[in-house]
Amino acid sequence: MIRFESDYTEGAHPQILTKLVSTNMEQTIGYGEDPYCEHARELIKEACGNNELAVHFLVGGTQTNTTVISAVLRPYQGVLSAVTGHINCHETGAIEATGHKVLPLASEDGKITAQQVRDYYDEHWSDSSHEHVVQPGMVYISHPTENGTTYQKEELVELYNTCKELELPLFIDGARLGYALASEGNDLSLEDIAANSDVFYIGGTKVGALFGEAIVISNESIKKDFRYNIKLRGGMLAKGRLLGLQFETLFTDNLYQEISEHAVTQAMRIRDAFAKKGYQFLYDSRTNQQFPILPVSLLDFLGEKYSYSFWTKVDDTHNAVRFCTSWATKEENVDALLADIEEFHK
Amino acid sequence: MIRFESDYTEGAHPQILTKLVSTNMEQTIGYGEDPYCEHARELIKEACGNNELAVHFLVGGTQTNTTVISAVLRPYQGVLSAVTGHINCHETGAIEATGHKVLPLASEDGKITAQQVRDYYDEHWSDSSHEHVVQPGMVYISHPTENGTTYQKEELVELYNTCKELELPLFIDGARLGYALASEGNDLSLEDIAANSDVFYIGGTKVGALFGEAIVISNESIKKDFRYNIKLRGGMLAKGRLLGLQFETLFTDNLYQEISEHAVTQAMRIRDAFAKKGYQFLYDSRTNQQFPILPVSLLDFLGEKYSYSFWTKVDDTHNAVRFCTSWATKEENVDALLADIEEFHK
Amino acid sequence: MIRFESDYTEGAHPQILTKLVSTNMEQTIGYGEDPYCEHARELIKEACGNNELAVHFLVGGTQTNTTVISAVLRPYQGVLSAVTGHINCHETGAIEATGHKVLPLASEDGKITAQQVRDYYDEHWSDSSHEHVVQPGMVYISHPTENGTTYQKEELVELYNTCKELELPLFIDGARLGYALASEGNDLSLEDIAANSDVFYIGGTKVGALFGEAIVISNESIKKDFRYNIKLRGGMLAKGRLLGLQFETLFTDNLYQEISEHAVTQAMRIRDAFAKKGYQFLYDSRTNQQFPILPVSLLDFLGEKYSYSFWTKVDDTHNAVRFCTSWATKEENVDALLADIEEFHK
Amino acid sequence: MIRFESDYTEGAHPQILTKLVSTNMEQTIGYGEDPYCEHARELIKEACGNNELAVHFLVGGTQTNTTVISAVLRPYQGVLSAVTGHINCHETGAIEATGHKVLPLASEDGKITAQQVRDYYDEHWSDSSHEHVVQPGMVYISHPTENGTTYQKEELVELYNTCKELELPLFIDGARLGYALASEGNDLSLEDIAANSDVFYIGGTKVGALFGEAIVISNESIKKDFRYNIKLRGGMLAKGRLLGLQFETLFTDNLYQEISEHAVTQAMRIRDAFAKKGYQFLYDSRTNQQFPILPVSLLDFLGEKYSYSFWTKVDDTHNAVRFCTSWATKEENVDALLADIEEFHK
Structure with a gap:
């Protein structure tokens, strides 16, 4: 067959395994504070063209989505997402388990528009009973979407500008980000992604790693105490270097x-x-x-x-x-x- | 004007105020274990034609919905509801705050059908990735609905039979139950409601009381330790007798x-x-x-x-x-x- | 007997019942935005000597504690409390149900000291693994305590100054606040309480009302969107005027x-x-x-x-x-x- | 240095790396349903001497503790643990984040006794206000403890018999289980552990694996729908075979x-x-x-x-x-x- x-049917790119084998008996400190994680963080910040970014490594996508979203929202807020979004459909209610509603927006192909976000926001705040309704608190998109579709630069910029205007942090789920960056007709660079979101993640599990997702945060208020959120949601890997080693490899020589x-x-x-x-x-x-x-x-x-x-x-x-x-x-x-x-x- | x-623009039926005034300086024990609550429970069980029911009194509807739903569901389960259901629209995410997703079913008029429940159930369990999706764990309906519509006896019986077959407890939100029982064309008695649900509540706030909702439980597994759930969700009224007195009045002389x-x-x-x-x-x-x-x-x-x-x-x-x-x-x-x-x- | x-063995002070009866058939809007609530808010702000305070009315104590604490804390933070504190002992884990740990401080008589708070804070932040430990995020005291003891002005001022220095909002549970203000040797006025806390509540249930607690907030960041938190935690009373009427009565003529x-x-x-x-x-x-x-x-x-x-x-x-x-x-x-x-x- | x-300062036992490398480009299905996981499950059940056990693989300890404990408890229940237990001290409130209180028992050396559990239980249920207090719902021990101490067979058997009698499922955190089984004076076999608990886990992260913990469940009611709980808590590894491969290696030839x-x-x-x-x-x-x-x-x-x-x-x-x-x-x-x-x- x-x-x-x-x-995610195979293991990892051979260069990653080689790296794991060659460093195996080195001793490092745990929890993501080792030199490999440090180096990987530097490489990613460089690739994103912004030295002020915060970078954290987690094991998997659901954990990453849960950690980010629960770190951003206030208790009475929900996250806007395409009705087809992974967080709305395929995470067994992990977002709700942190106390937050996913607020679904209609979508044919997995994408949502700036106008949809603005309309939802306007309708919420114009409702005289808005305090009885979950307040929209952030926006989640996946790029590429679960349906393989992608945002053009113009679309993302408009969406992010709208989010900034409405004070709704924008989170991009990049579980397959590499495949969007490499897609036909793509006009978005990694720098563009970093510059047009508050937080996003670079998927490793589906793009060459054994496992691992790199969260990249530009919004200062999301950076604060973020490692507590990682630990709280069960995402603090003891041998954090395993994540550092993998992303170091992926972000070396354009791999x-x-x-x-x-x-x-x-x-x-x-x-x-x-x-x-x-x-x-x-x-x-x-x-x-x-x-x-x-x-x-x-x-x-x-x-x-x-x-x-x-x-x-x-x-x-x-x-x-x-x-x-x-x-x-x-x-x-x-x-x-x-x-x-x-x-x-x- | x-x-x-x-x-809910006025206070309470005058007989209720009279009762509050005449008993005001009596001393009773707290937390719903006083003689007035006991008597009100007896009257409600009698009106429901079932002496095995458990009856509890809470102050308001959101609290009641939250307490019941979180008591029934396992952590990975959600509650099926019309997309227009109060729990999905107008409780600021109170259900999600207890960790559970509301699973919306399409509805034109606020009602849902047995067939919709069965289809959702079948689709869930036939999905090979069903463990990645919130499991349907119970069914919520409101009667009358938020749109004033009501279920006919035949519809409710079919829905409840389906729920029993699929092992999905049925919860009826009766915030305005009196107005359904009194509606034109109604063919459902309170006995029918009690016999065709696992748990429901009789709304007082909108039907004559200052405040108060009476939860009526027939399902044995929901009865267990229910008072813990009430306290946990902030619904254990210190002067519980205020609730007992009101429901005693409402269920005396057919009021x-x-x-x-x-x-x-x-x-x-x-x-x-x-x-x-x-x-x-x-x-x-x-x-x-x-x-x-x-x-x-x-x-x-x-x-x-x-x-x-x-x-x-x-x-x-x-x-x-x-x-x-x-x-x-x-x-x-x-x-x-x-x-x-x-x-x-x- | x-x-x-x-x-809480009796109903309410007769003046309150009189007020309920005399206003019973008046029509008002719901959810705490009626003229009685407005007036009660004015009276309380006046009694607290600060017109910038936000005042909200809830039905009971556990609900109030849960709503306030979950509104203040970030997900990875806990609340410092005497080990004997009501939130740690007698609320069936309602605080934990909102996702937060109660961080117990030793106490013989129900009180805690500024030094205890400072020591806990210092120990937390000096731990190299502090991200693996719940971060102290606020301080809860009850006044009077569950044991009937009270804080002297000097103690409260020192505690609050410490809290401000350490950026730990101070919340005072005043379920029996009236009895502290009236106690032998008391040197704290309501103004002092308001000036030396970020948020506190004035208990009505145990001090003359049928039910009801008035939350008083001085800290701007806690004021934001607070009504959403009330609704979310099931504490938004439909006929909010019942709370307004009671506190209006209690805060008229020094009652x-x-x-x-x-x-x-x-x-x-x-x-x-x-x-x-x-x-x-x-x-x-x-x-x-x-x-x-x-x-x-x-x-x-x-x-x-x-x-x-x-x-x-x-x-x-x-x-x-x-x-x-x-x-x-x-x-x-x-x-x-x-x-x-x-x-x-x- | x-x-x-x-x-957890090094990578993994060399045999594990060899296995990862040799199987790297094989294609398998995901989420723990591949042949390597199947085989590892068989080996563990054999080592535990019980073919009826359910075995699941997760990435790390906090995630494992959270998933198990939240799967066992009802919303109003807490988990008994030594005050020094990992779940009480070093998981940033991950248990509380699922809504449950950790109920601390005094401990000098990290262990707790059957008598302590019984006393806590008796005190809870003899309290006339027990519904206002978190109900003890399960018992957590670590073996070896965070302090390196271990239970003797007699102690564990007595503890488990008490737990069974009181209907409190017993969960053993075996993050370092191998080191207990190999300790001086140890008289407990893996069979004994499996036979004297409702659920436990075999730690891999600290005992030879890159990462990974094997949950072993004997209690039927905990087995039900357990994979939903794993997904919900973010612990469902896409390339589940990485866990299977590691435990297969560890449980071959007595490694x-x-x-x-x-x-x-x-x-x-x-x-x-x-x-x-x-x-x-x-x-x-x-x-x-x-x-x-x-x-x-x-x-x-x-x-x-x-x-x-x-x-x-x-x-x-x-x-x-x-x-x-x-x-x-x-x-x-x-x-x-x-x-x-x-x-x-x-």
């Missing part, structure tokens, strides 16, 4: 960007192969996740050799599914898939 | 039913007056809340003498608004309103 | 002070009667709660006619118990008790 | 026991060296943590080459400190330390 079902580009290249090959046969896609994704709408007969045929994720039933004979590539995707596996798509259509 | 904006009927009668007069002029209603309410869609010119005219609640803008010249009656509504005030409606249309 | 077991003095006078009579017979007291209380250490034989004798609270076993033949007076205590009942104490010792 | 300050013995052997060498010079110890630890009370002059001398943790000041010239060994401690480093202790005393 060749797996395209998700982007993070390179492996992301590889994943996107392979995803575009899959996309083009399906498109050439006339299939539609559920979302217009230029990143590592592709959502073709395929006939059940083709899915059955491919399912014998390849795993993919079922997404939704479209009609009696068609389903939308997800094919993922990653830093680890082997070109030859994509070759095989493309050949089988051809084979089916002979 | 004659107020029709809500059903609760009688004053509810008065409110509904007055509401129907208002409804008929608007209907006679050809106005539509946002919801088909037969209870004490009426939601006519009225021209702004009429609203301005009435607004000089009467208060009502703005509900929603319907078009450039029409708004939907809410007129409430209650146990306290004076017939002469409704007379005046009806006369002014006529006056406007001359 | 004549009850001395607690200070709060007068009825408090009555309670203390009666308590001192009881104290003196036991002292005259040579009995010791568990705490040196000059307020409405008295904790004599009495032989079991005397307790049995008195127990036939009077209720009191068991506090703790002192030795095989002696228990410490609590006798409470209140605004409602009848002089003739104290006369009877004193006569029976004499009778026993004949 | 040779580090004895903690037992976990062997490396634990190594650590204890080295700790005993350090202990003996200090004891031979006449120094006392703060706790009687036979595990990998040693707490000698040493003169400041010796500490300064050793501090030039060796790191240790400051524990507490004993008097003006003596401090208690902590020296840790682990699976990774090099014999030659202990040789050097011992030589320097000798050197100082020449």
